[in-house]
Each structure stands twice: as structure tokens, then as C-alpha cells.
Amino acid sequence: MNRNATLLWNGLIPENPIFRLALSLCPAVAVTTSVKNGLLLGLAVVFVQVFSSCTVSIFKSFIHPRIRIPAYVIIIALWVTVIDMILPVISPDVYKQVALFVKLIVVFAIIISRLELFASKEPLVPSFFDGLGMGVGFTFGLCLIGAIREFFGAGELFGYDMLGFKPLLVMILPAGGFFVIGFIMATFNWLEYKITGKLPKSGGGH
Amino acid sequence: MSINYHLIKIALAVALSLLICGPVAAQSTETGSFKKDKEIEINFGVPVDQAWAQNTANFSVYEKPDPDIKVPIESVSLDARKTSATLKFKDALNTSSEYIVEAKDVTAGGKILKGRVEFLVKKGQVQVLFGIFLGAMLINNFVFTKYLGLCIFFGVSQKKDAAIGMGITFTIVMVLSAIMCWALFSYVLQALHLGFLKVIVFIGTVAIFVQAVDTMLRKVNPFLFKKLGVYLVLIVTNCIILAVPLINADSGNGPFASLTLGLGAGIGFALALFLMSCVREKLEVCRVPPTFQGLPIAFIVTGLFALAFLGFSGLAIF
Numbered sequence: 001m002n003r004n005a006t007l008l009w010n011g012l013i014p015e016n017p018i019f020r021l022a023l024s025l026c027p028a029v030a031v032t033t034s035v036k037n038g039l040l041l042g043l044a045v046v047f048v049q050v051f052s053s054c055t056v057s058i059f060k061s062f063i064h065p066r067i068r069i070p071a072y073v074i075i076i077a078l079w080v081t082v083i084d085m086i087l088p089v090i091s092p093d094v095y096k097q098v099a100l101f102v103k104l105i106v107v108f109a110i111i112i113s114r115l116e117l118f119a120s121k122e123p124l125v126p127s128f129f130d131g132l133g134m135g136v137g138f139t140f141g142l143c144l145i146g147a148i149r150e151f152f153g154a155g156e157l158f159g160y161d162m163l164g165f166k167p168l169l170v171m172i173l174p175a176g177g178f179f180v181i182g183f184i185m186a187t188f189n190w191l192e193y194k195i196t197g198k199l200p201k202s203g204g205g206h
Numbered sequence: 207m208s209i210n211y212h213l214i215k216i217a218l219a220v221a222l223s224l225l226i227c228g229p230v231a232a233q234s235t236e237t238g239s240f241k242k243d244k245e246i247e248i249n250f251g252v253p254v255d256q257a258w259a260q261n262t263a264n265f266s267v268y269e270k271p272d273p274d275i276k277v278p279i280e281s282v283s284l285d286a287r288k289t290s291a292t293l294k295f296k297d298a299l300n301t302s303s304e305y306i307v308e309a310k311d312v313t314a315g316g317k318i319l320k321g322r323v324e325f326l327v328k329k330g331q332v333q334v335l336f337g338i339f340l341g342a343m344l345i346n347n348f349v350f351t352k353y354l355g356l357c358i359f360f361g362v363s364q365k366k367d368a369a370i371g372m373g374i375t376f377t378i379v380m381v382l383s384a385i386m387c388w389a390l391f392s393y394v395l396q397a398l399h400l401g402f403l404k405v406i407v408f409i410g411t412v413a414i415f416v417q418a419v420d421t422m423l424r425k426v427n428p429f430l431f432k433k434l435g436v437y438l439v440l441i442v443t444n445c446i447i448l449a450v451p452l453i454n455a456d457s458g459n460g461p462f463a464s465l466t467l468g469l470g471a472g473i474g475f476a477l478a479l480f481l482m483s484c485v486r487e488k489l490e491v492c493r494v495p496p497t498f499q500g501l502p503i504a505f506i507v508t509g510l511f512a513l514a515f516l517g518f519s520g521l522a523i524f
Binding site: 023024025026027029030070073074077078080081084085099100103104106107108109170173174175176177178179181182183185186187189190193 | 350351352353354355356357360402403404405406409410413444445448449452453456495496497498501502503504505506508509510512513515516
């Protein structure tokens with residue numbers, strides 16, 4: 001059980017998919033104009049990550065190593081199709097804004113990289129917790145960026161008016177997303193420098 | 207070899223004639239045209255009465271999909287020959303959709319000529335396609351305003367050579383996969399009511415296509431293959447390639463619109479890659495604060511580009 005808790009924590013901060021691994025950056029900018037959008041896409045990613053991790057972990061002995069990538073893609077596409085049918089029922093308004101990116105979860109590098117690096121080697125329970133940790137870490141990243149952008153760009157949080165005015169409109173605009181992620185990444189680097197005394201090597205960027 | 211050449215010529219001729227005949231074939235009914243975004247011009251063919259034409263109650267205008275929502279008309283004016291009228295509107299019209307202008311009791315010389323005449327107002331196909339192309343390339347650039355393909359964008363934009371090669375490969379793959387996915391979607395998926403399978407089918411199509419390009423390039427041009435080899439495989443798991451067919455399917459684009467969107471998105475992506483690689487080559491020799499080195503500064507530069515591309519919004523040539 002201890003290892004499972006470590007796996008969960010690992011995905012949340014030390015190997016956060018967005019800020020540390022620099023994986024799946026497109027949705028991190030695209031849907032984070034508000035917390036709600038980020039939360040919905042994050043939940044979709046948790047669902048797809050957990051279920052495809054479990055599926056791959058169960059069927060790993062049947063998948064021939066040579067065709068593993070196409071097999072993974074088909075498994076992910078299956079779960080994406082399922083969540084793409086569930087989400088419009090849960091929250092039709094928010095779904096409309098993130099619809100394209102829900103379908104594009106198929107090509108999020110974070111999911112396939114976890115299948116390749118973890119779920120294809122480990123049994124079911126650790127795979128489940130690894131998938132959950134990564135998914136929750138991804139959701140955390142999206143919500144953090146969404147909160148910063150919504151607060152500064154629209155003066156709101158979760159759609160509730162906080163300030164009554166709009167301090168920095170640029171944050172809602174496309175450019176704002178890039179700035180926020182750049183600054184958050186730099187902050188993470190700085191924190192690590194303060195704690196460990198050395199600069200981390202920058203992520204690969206897939 | 208010569209047979210292939212002739213086949214290509216015939217295919218091009220058919221494509222061109224479809225492109226040109228499209229708008230002509232649609233002109234069997236009475237048509238009007240957008241002058242500016244607040245004006246529509248219609249032509250009666252015969253001189254009509256000034257008093258009749260200037261009464262706005264004689265005209266009603268609506269968008270083709272909703273006949274119940276009338277667009278308020280501000281004023282109507284006739285030209286010097288009295289054969290064509292210009293309708294002015296208070297609010298800007300949506301020039302990318304189709305409008306219908308209904309004129310009742312068309313009066314000439316004090317007599318009623320026709321009880322009711324309908325005019326179809328829409329943009330020509332070439333104009334629509336050009337709008338899509340420009341939109342995908344500059345106004346809604348896939349990297350800077352739609353945030354697609356960021357992984358490749360940050361991964362490959364370190365050197366100019368690689369950026370140019372990657373941009374060209376992407377454009378080719380995007381155009382061809384857009385048209386293939388359009389054919390599959392409209393002839394297979396929609397015909398069999400399997401629209402929900404589009405994600406699985408599209409990613410399969412793109413994967414097969416990239417594999418085919420990989421195999422062909424290896425035989426046909428080994429030099430180019432060696433240069434692109436690493437990136438070719440990356441194309442499969444890239445959101446920008448998959449996004450084009452998905453957007454096409456969701457907005458119901460036809461074959462030419464799909465092709466144009468793919469082309470515009472590809473050229474826009476190549477442009478973004480090239481711009482970014484130019485800046486990053488210079489960044490190599492700059493003194494960046496240590497915590498910003500690598501991706502953080504790349505993000506900030508991209509943010510500045512995105513601000514600049516905001517200037518293209520509202521750009522319209524037709």
C-alpha cells in the first residue's frame with residue numbers, strides 16, 4: 001500500500017506531467033481559460049488514463065511487443081470514445097468548449113508514455129494507482145493554470161465574480177496561456193534550485 | 207510514366223472545373239451579392255419604381271437556416287439605372303453564411319410585375335475557400351491561437367533546417383490525410399451511421415498513411431528520409447494532424463474545404479516553426495536567467511508571437 005501512495009504522490013508533484021515532464025502541453029494552454037474547463041478535461045484524462053492503464057496491464061501478455069504501439073492507440077481511442085459520449089450528458093455547456101480536446105486525448109503523449117513505461121510491465125493495482133496519480137497530477141496542473149488565468153483575466157474563479165474588474169485581459173487571450181505556463185515552469189525550477197541546490201534538466205517537450 | 211502524367215492532368219482538369227462550375231451552377235435562381243458586411247446588392251433586371259423600392263416593408267431578409275428571424279433593414283436605395291437595389295442593414299451580416307432576400311409585389315411603371323421574388327445571397331466558393339485558407343493559416347493559426355502541435359513545435363524548432371523539413375512534411379501529410387479522412391467519413395462512417403467511431407478511424411488512417419509515406423520515402427529519396435526519419439514517426443501521435451480531420455468532420459466541410467483547411471493549417475504550422483526556429487537560434491547565444499533556460503523561455507517567446515498574431519484577427523480580403 002505504501003508503494004501505491006508513493007505512486008500517487010509521484011504523479012502529483014515530483015513527476016507532474018505538465019510542469020516536470022513537459023508532456024501534453026497543448027491542452028494545458030488551450031482549455032485553461034477557466035477552472036471549470038480545466039477540471040472537466042482533467043477528469044476526462046483521469047478516466048482515460050486509469051482505464052487504459054488497467055486494460056493494458058490486464059492484457060499485456062497478449063499484446064505482441066512489435067505491435068504494442070498500435071494496440072495501445074486503439075485501447076486509448078476506445079476509452080476516449082466512451083468518455084466522449086459520457087461528458088456531453090454530464091455537463092453540456094462546458095463540454096462544448098473542450099469538445100475538440102476531449103477527442104484529442106487519443107494523442108496526448110502523457111497517456112501513451114505511461115502505458116509504455118509503466119502499465120506494460122506492472123500488475124494491475126500499481127498500474128491503477130500510477131494512472132490515477134498521473135491523471136490527478138494533470139488535473140492539478142490544468143486547474144492551477146486555469147485558476148491563474150481566470151482570476152487575472154476575468155476577475156473570477158469558478159465563474160464567481162471575485163474582484164469586480166478585469167486586471168489583466170491578456171491572460172484570457174491565447175498569449176496569456178503561454179506566459180502563465182512559462183512562469184509556472186520557471187517557478188518550479190527555482191523551487192527545486194532552492195531546495196536541492198542544483199538546476200533540473202529541462203524536460204524533453206513531447 | 208506518360209500514362210501517370212496524363213492521369214494527373216485529367217484529375218487536375220476535373221478538380222478545376224468543379225471548383226469553377228460550383229458557384230456558376232448555383233446561379234440558376236436569382237442571386238444577390240454582399241457589397242460590404244452591412245450591404246447587400248440585388249439586381250431586378252428591369253427598371254423598378256423608386257417609391258416601391260424605397261419602402262423597406264416590401265423586403266424581408268433572413269439567414270437561410272432560420273426563416274423566422276428577420277434581419278432589420280435600415281434603408282434601400284436604387285442605382286442610377288433603377289435596375290439594382292442596395293439594402294443597408296444596421297448590424298453587420300455574417301458573410302460566411304447564406305441569406306435570402308424576399309421582395310414582394312415588384313412594381314415597375316405603376317404595375318405589379320411579380321408577386322414575390324427570392325434572391326439567394328452568398329459568397330462564391332472560391333471566396334469561401336480563400337477565407338478558410340487564410341483563417342487556418344493566420345487568423346486562427348493552429349499553433350498560436352488553437353494551441354495544437356505544441357509538442358513538435360517546441361521539440362523541433364531548435365534548428366532552421368529541421369524546422370523547414372518538418373514544416374513541409376507536415377503540410378503534405380496534413381493535406382493528404384485531410385482528404386482521405388473526408389472520403390472515409392462521408393462515404394463510410396456517415397453512410398453507415400457510425401459517426402461516433404471517427405476518432406478511432408481517423409487515427410488509424412493517419413497512422414497507416416504515415417507508415418506508407420515512411421516506406422515510400424525510404425525507397426524514393428533516401429537523403430530526405432535520413433533527414434526527416436526521426437520526426438516522421440512522431441507525426442502519428444500529434445494532435446495537429448488529427449485535429450484537421452476532426453474539425454472538418456464537425457463543421458461538415460466538403461472535399462475542397464477539407465483540402466483547403468489542411469493546406470492552410472500545414473502552411474501556418476510551417477510558418478510558426480520557421481519563425482520560432484529563427485528566434486531560438488538567436489536565443490542560444492543570449493544570457494537567459496538560469497531558471498528560465500529551456501522550455502520556460504520558449505513558452506514566453508511563443509506568448510509574444512501569439513500576441514503578434516492577434517493582430518491578424520479581423521483580417522478579411524473578400
